[in-house]
Amino acid sequence: MTADFSTRRHIGRPRLVDLLLLAFGLTALGWSALAASSARRDLETVRAAVQQFRASAGEEEKRLRELEDRRHDRTDPLARQAVQTLASPPPRILADLEPTVPAGARLEALTLTYGHEAVELELTLLARTPETYDDFVARVERSGLFGDLAFGSENRTGEMKVTLRARYRPEEGS
Numbered sequence: 418m419t420a421d422f423s424t425r426r427h428i429g430r431p432r433l434v435d436l437l438l439l440a441f442g443l444t445a446l447g448w449s450a451l452a453a454s455s456a457r458r459d460l461e462t463v464r465a466a467v468q469q470f471r472a473s474a475g476e477e478e479k480r481l482r483e484l485e486d487r488r489h490d491r492t493d494p495l496a497r498q499a500v501q502t503l504a505s506p507p508p509r510i511l512a513d514l515e516p517t518v519p520a521g522a523r524l525e526a527l528t529l530t531y532g533h534e535a536v537e538l539e540l541t542l543l544a545r546t547p548e549t550y551d552d553f554v555a556r557v558e559r560s561g562l563f564g565d566l567a568f569g570s571e572n573r574t575g576e577m578k579v580t581l582r583a584r585y586r587p588e589e590g591s
Contacts, residue, residue: 501531510536510585514563517556518542521549525578529585536585538563547573562587 544550
């Protein structure tokens, strides 16, 4: 028996809607592939940056351990000072000291001496009024970052210029 081809349904040309949907689908597929490719490149870039950061952090950690090992050697004051400077760099000390200085007062001078266990500070404060000076002292004591306060002579009339000594101990203030 032979098939009758005359009754077979004939598929005509695709309609315009079908072509538009196909074009839209292919465009969406292309944009998705492009976005995936871009995301993959970004991921690889971030992974490389993280790897580089980890390597750098590892080197710094190794350097800090070496300095800490030398810290216990009391015959090497330079190593001890280097470890103290890494643990309490001057910008960090200034950043911790800044919130304690009230309006109406300013820091005239600051001397940092890196000792065995702590950083010794000698600071000269110029306060417009005794109340401003008292506010500064209260803020320093509340911060918990500065201990062993030693006050110089005070003249509590008008503007005050006072020299104070303190120890910087960030681990106690945290």
